[in-house]
Amino acid sequence: MHFAAPLPLQSGGTVRDYTLAYETYGTLDARRSNAVLVCHALNASHHVAGVYADQPGSEGWWDTMIGPGKPVDTDRFFVIGINNLGSCFGSTGPMDTNPATGRAWGADFPVVTVEDWVDAQARLLDALGIETLAAVLGGSLGGMQALSWSLRHPARVRHAVVVASAPNLNAENIAFNEVARRAIVTDPDFHGGHFYAHGTVPKRGLRIARMIGHITYLSDDVMNEKFGRELRRAVGTGADGAAGSGAGPSAPTPYRYTTQDVEFQIESYLRYQGDKFSEYFDANTYLLITRALDYFDPAREHGGSLTRALARTAAKFLLVSFTTDWRFSPLRSREIVRALLDNQRTVSYAEIDAPHGHDAFLLDDPRYLDVMRAYFAGIATGAAVTATAPATPALEALP
Amino acid sequence: MHFAAPLPLQSGGTVRDYTLAYETYGTLDARRSNAVLVCHALNASHHVAGVYADQPGSEGWWDTMIGPGKPVDTDRFFVIGINNLGSCFGSTGPMDTNPATGRAWGADFPVVTVEDWVDAQARLLDALGIETLAAVLGGSLGGMQALSWSLRHPARVRHAVVVASAPNLNAENIAFNEVARRAIVTDPDFHGGHFYAHGTVPKRGLRIARMIGHITYLSDDVMNEKFGRELRRAVGTGADGAAGSGAGPSAPTPYRYTTQDVEFQIESYLRYQGDKFSEYFDANTYLLITRALDYFDPAREHGGSLTRALARTAAKFLLVSFTTDWRFSPLRSREIVRALLDNQRTVSYAEIDAPHGHDAFLLDDPRYLDVMRAYFAGIATGAAVTATAPATPALEALP
Numbered sequence: 171m172h173f174a175a176p177l178p179l180q181s182g183g184t185v186r187d188y189t190l191a192y193e194t195y196g197t198l199d200a201r202r203s204n205a206v207l208v209c210h211a212l213n214a215s216h217h218v219a220g221v222y223a224d225q226p227g228s229e230g231w232w233d234t235m236i237g238p239g240k241p242v243d244t245d246r247f248f249v250i251g252i253n254n255l256g257s258c259f260g261s262t263g264p265m266d267t268n269p270a271t272g273r274a275w276g277a278d279f280p281v282v283t284v285e286d287w288v289d290a291q292a293r294l295l296d297a298l299g300i301e302t303l304a305a306v307l308g309g310s311l312g313g314m315q316a317l318s319w320s321l322r323h324p325a326r327v328r329h330a331v332v333v334a335s336a337p338n339l340n341a342e343n344i345a346f347n348e349v350a351r352r353a354i355v356t357d358p359d360f361h362g363g364h365f366y367a368h369g370t371v372p373k374r375g376l377r378i379a380r381m382i383g384h385i386t387y388l389s390d391d392v393m394n395e396k397f398g399r400e401l402r403r404a405v406g407t408g409a410d411g412a413a414g415s416g417a418g419p420s421a422p423t424p425y426r427y428t429t430q431d432v433e434f435q436i437e438s439y440l441r442y443q444g445d446k447f448s449e450y451f452d453a454n455t456y457l458l459i460t461r462a463l464d465y466f467d468p469a470r471e472h473g474g475s476l477t478r479a480l481a482r483t484a485a486k487f488l489l490v491s492f493t494t495d496w497r498f499s500p501l502r503s504r505e506i507v508r509a510l511l512d513n514q515r516t517v518s519y520a521e522i523d524a525p526h527g528h529d530a531f532l533l534d535d536p537r538y539l540d541v542m543r544a545y546f547a548g549i550a551t552g553a554a555v556t557a558t559a560p561a562t563p564a565l566e567a568l569p
Numbered sequence: 570m571h572f573a574a575p576l577p578l579q580s581g582g583t584v585r586d587y588t589l590a591y592e593t594y595g596t597l598d599a600r601r602s603n604a605v606l607v608c609h610a611l612n613a614s615h616h617v618a619g620v621y622a623d624q625p626g627s628e629g630w631w632d633t634m635i636g637p638g639k640p641v642d643t644d645r646f647f648v649i650g651i652n653n654l655g656s657c658f659g660s661t662g663p664m665d666t667n668p669a670t671g672r673a674w675g676a677d678f679p680v681v682t683v684e685d686w687v688d689a690q691a692r693l694l695d696a697l698g699i700e701t702l703a704a705v706l707g708g709s710l711g712g713m714q715a716l717s718w719s720l721r722h723p724a725r726v727r728h729a730v731v732v733a734s735a736p737n738l739n740a741e742n743i744a745f746n747e748v749a750r751r752a753i754v755t756d757p758d759f760h761g762g763h764f765y766a767h768g769t770v771p772k773r774g775l776r777i778a779r780m781i782g783h784i785t786y787l788s789d790d791v792m793n794e795k796f797g798r799e800l801r802r803a804v805g806t807g808a809d810g811a812a813g814s815g816a817g818p819s820a821p822t823p824y825r826y827t828t829q830d831v832e833f834q835i836e837s838y839l840r841y842q843g844d845k846f847s848e849y850f851d852a853n854t855y856l857l858i859t860r861a862l863d864y865f866d867p868a869r870e871h872g873g874s875l876t877r878a879l880a881r882t883a884a885k886f887l888l889v890s891f892t893t894d895w896r897f898s899p900l901r902s903r904e905i906v907r908a909l910l911d912n913q914r915t916v917s918y919a920e921i922d923a924p925h926g927h928d929a930f931l932l933d934d935p936r937y938l939d940v941m942r943a944y945f946a947g948i949a950t951g952a953a954v955t956a957t958a959p960a961t962p963a964l965e966a967l968p
Contacts, residue, residue: 181826281826341792341835342784348836349780352843355829356773358757363829374755378777381748385741393740399866422869427580427680429856430754430762434863436740437747444751457828464833467798470821 173293177255180465183280186269190294191253191260192216195236196244198300204550205300206247207291208232209308209315212383212459213451215259218251219244232309234534241543246550247304255290256282256458264454265366277363277454284311284466288318292326302326304549309333309531310498311459314466317506321468324484329549331542333490334531336502337476337509338467343497346386347460350379354453363454372453377444379456384443389494389527397436401425476509486516488545490538492530493523518545572692576654579864582679585668589693590652590659591615594635595643597699603949604699605646606690607631608707608714611782611858612850614658617650618643631708633933640942645949646703654689655681655857663853664765676762676853683710683865687717691725701725703948708732708930709897710858713865716905720867723883728948730941732889733930735901736875736908737866742896745785746859749778753852762853771852776843778855783842788893788926796835800824875908885915887944889937891929892922917944 171192177185193216198205208218210231219236222228236242236249253261256279264279271278295303306319306327313335320330339347354360354375361368385393401423425433432438472478487510491503500521510517520541524530530538570591576584592615597604607617609630618635621627635641635648652660655678663678670677694702705718705726712734719729738746753759753774760767784792800822824832831837871877886909890902899920909916919940923929929937 181824183826277829281828338798340789341796341798341833342787342789344798344833345780345784345792345835345839348833348839349777349784351828352780352840353752353777356776377755378748378752381744381751382781385744385748388741390739390741393744397740399737399740399743399869425580425864427582427864429680429750429853429860430676434740434743434747436744440744440747441751454828461828465824465826470798 171294171297173290173297175293177286177290177293179280179286180283181281185255185262185280185282188255188262188290189260190255190262190290192294193218193251195219195249195251196247198248198298202300203302204247204304205295205298205302206242206249206546207295207303207306207319208236208242208249208251209287209291209306209312209319210251210254210257211308211310211312212456212463213447214312215257216251216253216261217259219249231532234532234539235542241539242307242546243543243550247546250294250298252291252294254282254287254459256280256455256462258452258455263452264363264458265452274364274366275454276366277457279454279458281461281465282458283462284314284318285322287462288315288322291315291319292323295326302328305329305331305546307331307333308335310335310528311463311466314463318466318468320483320485320487321479324482327485329488329545330483330485331488331490331545332503332506334492334495334498334503334528335489335506336498337469337505339464340502344464346382347464350382351457351460353378353382354456357453360453363457365453371448373448376448376451376453376456377441380444380447380451381440384440386497387527387529389496389525391494391525392527392529393436395525397434397439400435402432402435402438476505477512480506480509480515481513483510483513483515487518488541489517489519490531490541491519491521492526492528492538493521494525495528495530497528570693570696572689572696574692576685576689576692578679578685579682580680584654584661584679584681587654587661587689588659589654589661589689591693592617592629592650594618594648594650595646597647597697601699602701603646603703604694604697604701605641605648605945606694606702606705606718607635607641607648607650608686608690608705608711608718609650609653609656610707610709610711611855611862612846613711614656615650615652615660616658618648630931633931633938634941640938641706641945642949646945649693649697651690651693653681653686653858655679655854655861657851657854662851663762663857664851673763673765674853675765676856678853678857680860681857682861683713683717684721686861687714687721690714690718691722694725701727704728704730704945706730706732707734709734709927710862710865713862717865717867719882719884719886720878723881726884728887728944729882729884730887730889730944731902731905733891733894733897733902733927734888734905735897736868736904738863739901743863745781746863749781750856750859752777752781753855756852759852762856764852770847772847775847775850775852775855776840779843779846779850780839783839785896786926786928788895788924790893790924791926791928792835794924796833796838799834801831801834801837875904876911879905879908879914880912882909882912882914886917887940888916888918889930889940890918890920891925891927891937892920893924894927894929896927 219230313332357372357375359370360372468479469476491500618629667674712731756771756774758769759771867878868875890899
């Protein structure tokens with residue numbers, strides 16, 4: 171959808187006009203009351219569910235969560251997936267033409283924030299004739315957008331579902347983003363962000379950025395379980411697991427003694443992920459989106475008080491975190507829960523004992539999906555809902 | 570000291586002849602029984618203590634620990650600091666001439682392991698006329714060398730002191746090393762490791778490597794305390810701390826909205842550390858030393874059993890870990906303690922409740938220094954010693 175009216179940005183700048191890519195699933199009911207907006211995280215898009223007719227393997231990035239009969243049931247809800255401004259999957263972004271110069275925006279694309287995205291999304295809802303969302307839903311950076319919706323447009327959100335998210339980035343989160351950005355910006359193929367004109371792509375930097383990202387998405391435990399110290403050549407031999415074969419000492423596969431070639435499986439995995447990412451993701455978008463993460467901090471205008479910041483919310487909330495997520499740990503979700511409770515908001519909170527780290531929010535852990543299914547069923551029927559999960563602590567016990 | 574005899578390596582290769590840089594502190598006693606060997610970690614050297622007469626600010630990297638009247642008291646002990654083979658601070662390494670080609674070794678320097686370093690160190694002790702060490706001591710990768718000493722030369726080590734270390738790297742540790750190596754190797758100025766001949770230095774890659782390293786050396790807590798979300802320009806204003814001023818909402822310092830310039834203090838800190846490191850550290854050495862870390866795994870030749878691997882030790886042990894060290898967590902030290910106890914070895918273990926993460930082993934936490942002081946006093950007097958620290962769990966309670 172094209173928007174001709176300029177969008178004012180948090181930075182003070184403006185996007186003169188822009189296009190947003192979106193997909194919808196299910197049917198908007200007569201009262202226009204069953205819309206669910208799904209916000210994406212760093213490298214995802216508007217294609218949240220389903221497959222394209224002519225493209226096998228084209229499942230949406232949250233296809234486990236969203237679809238007919240799934241936890242966010244598209245037989246009941248009208249689900250909207252949207253690609254954010256500045257991204258590289260169809261919405262206006264750095265690869266598009268800057269009307270002021272006639273060339274690609276490149277690094278001159280305006281810095282966009284979570285708040286800017288929410289405002290742009292609100293205009294899409296206006297155009298679709300949707301005044302109030304049954305729910306706004308997102309994981310990680312998507313959860314920040316859901317939280318921001320509840321602040322910027324409190325009357326338009328009945329439920330905000332914030333998964334594996336945080337009220338802001340901490341120093342370590344910013345640090346990882348910064349290393350990734352430096353890898354991209356210092357790649358000689360970046361050309362100050364105007365690499366399109368040079369016919370290059372800063373793939374070295376994108377690879378490093380993605381490798382760093384992947385480490386922070388996975389838990390220590392799941393990395394040890396999936397890869398451990400296994401050598402690349404030793405797949406299936408069982409000779410190089412840290413636990414050994416259990417059948418007494420046997421000669422391990424010899425090391426190759428190389429500093430530049432792949433020796434361990436984990437190296438092979440990371441290189442593959444980096445290579446794949448560098449083929450499709452835009453480097454300027456990576457800078458923009460990590461910066462939007464860095465800047466998000468709703469408490470900032472309230473003297474650092476999240477409680478005061480969240481006083482303007484009116485929605486009901488579901489927060490979900492995962493025990494082994496060290497990027498956005500359960501403590502960060504609990505900060506939000508605590509601030510909402512301080513404001514007497516209705517909050518459900520589930521802390522899922524999952525081994526997969528931050529990535530768990532994209533996976534099909536049955537307890538997680540059950541929590542989401544129960545909550546969205548409650549939204550659909552209007553019933554009061556309380557999330558439950560084996561590891562859910564009593565809300566009263568929160569620090 | 571120059572060594573003319575070839576050194577056989579774990580890889581099957583050989584270093585034909587080589588020089589090791591070392592320093593000594595204190596006096597070797599008549600029975601040659603008070604020698605303490607100090608092994609260094611990734612980016613340190615033989616200069617472990619004291620200052621050079623003409624160089625203010627040239628304190629050794631472990632000057633809090635080693636010196637007259639310090640925990641490792643050079644009035645009592647003859648301390649030897651040594652720079653490892655392949656490093657870039659005086660011992661033979663990639664910047665030196667490869668006798669086979671007449672050019673710098675560069676990336677062709679043989680891959681060296683912890684075991685190779687220990688063997689090279691043993692030759693230095695031979696040359697100094699020291700048969701038995703009162704103690705071998707190291708933190709992090711240095712601790713791995715201390716552990717390896719107790720395995721390769723059990724009769725020559727009375728005490729092995731292993732601080733903030735691990736019995737091997739886990740998948741996440743290897744992953745971080747690999748990202749750092751890829752940043753270096755893919756820097757166009759690396760030239761396949763032969764950048765000396767091109768008059769270049771892969772500084773971009775070294776910067777990224779160091780930034781990644783620094784993140785893993787610090788705890789989440791200390792990063793939040795030291796940097797938090799403070800803006801670079803907001804130093805001392807108190808306006809941008811996550812906790813706010815506590816005096817009610819006040820307008821925060823505006824963001825600059827930039828993706829490439831420094832916005833947060835943590836970014837400035839990391840860039841500074843990266844820049845500094847890239848000025849003095851050799852890129853090929855970085856590859857070699859991170860690979861030595863990756864390869865260390867004494868249990869590997871024993872079917873993965875650390876208990877069987879440590880059966881050949883004869884030394885007494887002190888293990889020290891730090892609660893907030895997420896690079897080599899206390900659990901990794903406990904693995905070593907457990908395996909030693911399984912072999913009925915004498916082990917002291919102190920788990921120090923310190924906020925500084927992995928870096929704590931280089932800092933002057935008084936409880937940590939007290940543990941070390943007590944242990945080395947016991948070595949000096951021959952008394953039985955048991956380390957104690959407020960957070961030391963009973964050894965029987967180990968998992």
